[in-house]
Amino acid sequence: MYLKQKIYSILLSVNKKFEEQFGWPIKETTLCKVTDYLYLPKDSSSLAVTRILFGLAMLFDIPDERGGAALGRRWGDPRTCHFPLFPFLQAMPMPYMAIVYACLWLGALGIMLGYKYHVSSSTFAVCYWYLLLIEKSYWNNHSYLFGLVGLLLAHTEANCYWSMDTWLDPSLKKRTVPYWNYFVLKFQFFILYFMAGLKKGTAEWLAGYSVQNLSEHWVFGPFKLFLTTAQTDYLVVHWFIFLFDLTVAVWMMCAKSRHVAMFFCALFHLMNSRLFRIGMFPWVCLATMPLFYPFDWPKTLMNRCKTNLTKSVQDLCKLFGLGPVEHECHCHLKNSEIEDDTIDNIVRDLKGGDSETKIKEITDNLEEINTKAKDVCEDKAKHEGKYENRKLTTVLIGLYVISQLFLPYSHFVTKGYNNWTDGLYGYSWDMMVHTWDTHSIIVKVVDNERNSEFFVDPTLYTLNDRWTRHGDMVYQYAKCLKENLKEETRRRNKRPVISNNISIYIDVWCSMNGRFTQRMFDPKVDLLRAHWHPFSRVPFLMPLLDEALSWRSYLDEMKDYVHSWNNYSDVIFLADFPGYELEKYIPDELHNVTLTILEGKVVFEPEVTKFQNGQSYQLTEGNQARVSSGLFHKLLNIGDKPAFFVYTFYNSTERDLKMTEVPKSEPKLPILKELMRRLNSIVIFGTLVVENIFRSVFKVSQCQ
Numbered sequence: 001m002y003l004k005q006k007i008y009s010i011l012l013s014v015n016k017k018f019e020e021q022f023g024w025p026i027k028e029t030t031l032c033k034v035t036d037y038l039y040l041p042k043d044s045s046s047l048a049v050t051r052i053l054f055g056l057a058m059l060f061d062i063p064d065e066r067g068g069a070a071l072g073r074r075w076g077d078p079r080t081c082h083f084p085l086f087p088f089l090q091a092m093p094m095p096y097m098a099i100v101y102a103c104l105w106l107g108a109l110g111i112m113l114g115y116k117y118h119v120s121s122s123t124f125a126v127c128y129w130y131l132l133l134i135e136k137s138y139w140n141n142h143s144y145l146f147g148l149v150g151l152l153l154a155h156t157e158a159n160c161y162w163s164m165d166t167w168l169d170p171s172l173k174k175r176t177v178p179y180w181n182y183f184v185l186k187f188q189f190f191i192l193y194f195m196a197g198l199k200k201g202t203a204e205w206l207a208g209y210s211v212q213n214l215s216e217h218w219v220f221g222p223f224k225l226f227l228t229t230a231q232t233d234y235l236v237v238h239w240f241i242f243l244f245d246l247t248v249a250v251w252m253m254c255a256k257s258r259h260v261a262m263f264f265c266a267l268f269h270l271m272n273s274r275l276f277r278i279g280m281f282p283w284v285c286l287a288t289m290p291l292f293y294p295f296d297w298p299k300t301l302m303n304r305c306k307t308n309l310t311k312s313v314q315d316l317c318k319l320f321g322l323g324p325v326e327h328e329c330h331c332h333l334k335n336s337e338i339e340d341d342t343i344d345n346i347v348r349d350l351k352g353g354d355s356e357t358k359i360k361e362i363t364d365n366l367e368e369i370n371t372k373a374k375d376v377c378e379d380k381a382k383h384e385g386k387y388e389n390r391k392l393t394t395v396l397i398g399l400y401v402i403s404q405l406f407l408p409y410s411h412f413v414t415k416g417y418n419n420w421t422d423g424l425y426g427y428s429w430d431m432m433v434h435t436w437d438t439h440s441i442i443v444k445v446v447d448n449e450r451n452s453e454f455f456v457d458p459t460l461y462t463l464n465d466r467w468t469r470h471g472d473m474v475y476q477y478a479k480c481l482k483e484n485l486k487e488e489t490r491r492r493n494k495r496p497v498i499s500n501n502i503s504i505y506i507d508v509w510c511s512m513n514g515r516f517t518q519r520m521f522d523p524k525v526d527l528l529r530a531h532w533h534p535f536s537r538v539p540f541l542m543p544l545l546d547e548a549l550s551w552r553s554y555l556d557e558m559k560d561y562v563h564s565w566n567n568y569s570d571v572i573f574l575a576d577f578p579g580y581e582l583e584k585y586i587p588d589e590l591h592n593v594t595l596t597i598l599e600g601k602v603v604f605e606p607e608v609t610k611f612q613n614g615q616s617y618q619l620t621e622g623n624q625a626r627v628s629s630g631l632f633h634k635l636l637n638i639g640d641k642p643a644f645f646v647y648t649f650y651n652s653t654e655r656d657l658k659m660t661e662v663p664k665s666e667p668k669l670p671i672l673k674e675l676m677r678r679l680n681s682i683v684i685f686g687t688l689v690v691e692n693i694f695r696s697v698f699k700v701s702q703c704q
Helices: 002-022 031-038 045-064 068-075 094-113 117-133 141-153 164-168 180-199 218-225 229-253 258-275 281-292 297-319 340-349 355-383 386-409 471-491 546-563 652-660 671-703
Strands: 041-043 176-178 436-447 452-456 502-512 569-576 581-585 590-599 601-606 617-620 624-627 632-637 643-651
Touching (some): 045 068, 045 094, 045 281, 045 671, 068 094, 094 117, 117 141, 141 180, 141 281, 176 180, 180 229, 180 386, 218 229, 218 258, 229 281, 258 281, 436 471, 471 502, 546 569, 632 643, 643 652
Antiparallel strands (some): 041 176, 436 452, 569 643, 590 624, 590 643, 601 632
16 A cells, blocks of 8 residues: 555656646647647757857867778778678778768868758768768767767757858848757767666676776776775776766756766766777767756856956956946847847836836736747647648657667667677667677688688788677678689689688687687688578577676686786686687797686697697696697587686786886876877878869869
């Protein structure tokens, strides 16, 4: 009975808050009422500031994170493997890609200036999404966010204030915009924070394994005054950020807690700008935080500055004995539809008589005028059929909201993009939830006709190693590698590289969140003959060994023990599946290498040399073996369960480097250096674009 009463009181409280916010009870919600709410007129100045700052951030982002300053390296070599989301979308040849980048940058400039705004923002959105969709190996959560914000801004009236469009055509100037212009942007950033918090509500994150040793950075110095490094990692990096992401957007929406929430949010983004190389993401978040303040905050701020300036001038005049400065009395009028000459008349009337009484009368009249004008406009809109368009806009906004709530959890549909984690790192908002440590990447090509094999450098045709952790991109890489090898064969007619009948096997060893390093993909599967489908599970993906979780406390203890030997000793934990063989090379710089079997049954086979006969022998739990440097050895798991083992070693190269390394005093806040680097990237980007466009035009003129 008590529980029912408690639930009933909560529901009443929610209904009361809902009615205070929207003006009607929850049960009386209709499409018309929601439409009227979304079309309430709101001051346009805050939206204009967001537009300007976002456009400015994109001007810096395009040469840097979008690769504009590295056009030749990213798009100039036709042999480079790209990873489009949709196979029918392909990168264009280099001169045309430069034109795409030029249109993208000019679109961002048009957004910032508010010049030909809808053309500029639409151009930016189309070019941005094209670049995003043709290369998913560069995806980040904030890349997806920038595309969404550009798309949303293209449909708003963000150019109706403080823009070149209104300067060139004053009829476009509006003091208000429909509320939905703000709603879609505020909702998008609410989702950014809230979903990031939900995604961190996992055992990996809350147990403190997702991000390790981050607290060693200098930005966490104040916390180390009363917390250890381990406590800072666990309490601040994991638990505080989890609670922060989950609740900060709610605190920013509440007037009573907004200022405190804004302070912590700004501090959080500034720390991120120092901790990670994530481009303009922290600065875009900082630029959009004021969306949660009142809509007219820029005008209020300007009025206060103007008032303070006037007062300062008056004080100076009094100080130097100058005459009084005449000034006009201005009142803050909320009716955006009043013409400037009407305002001047009101101000003149206020110069005499009881100003406070007249202001109250004018305010009351303005509210009545606003209500009547709103009713007239709505009736007119309904009669003209515009109200149906408004309802359609409301429906489209509702569908967009649903899509953004669904996409982060849509991985049960797009199974082909799932790995050890769900989905591509780009639209799931699982920021920082998973830390990857790639141990080795082996690409083997087998010529079935010649019965020969050779290995390919995995960095030869790729720009980064993101592809190695996703089944869909590994599949695409195998197809691209085959085409490149065939092209090499065509170029060497007299001495072909390979036959047409080849197989490609890829073996990636990776660790997630500090677990055992293990195989990610089945090295026995020929990827050229494998099946991959976006809506089916990746068939060649090896399972994540969750049974190794019980070893985590032991791994931490053994790491501390090995690191206590000296500053150059280290340890690597590996696991392998039954029936699989690991062939491993130990570099010369590693000494005192010892293999210890933690669990399972393996056969150890050293390489045959003139000093050792390569005799293989069996190792079980607790057994150890000394491993020679500069040689290969093999480990075959002959048990019926996964085998877990560990290598301990001493790195002489690391010791020598640290002994000869001269300490450098780098500034902790190299703001000027970073700004100069970004400006230099813009110059390089502009030079590359101009050169490629001229090259394209010159080729066209030669053809003509």
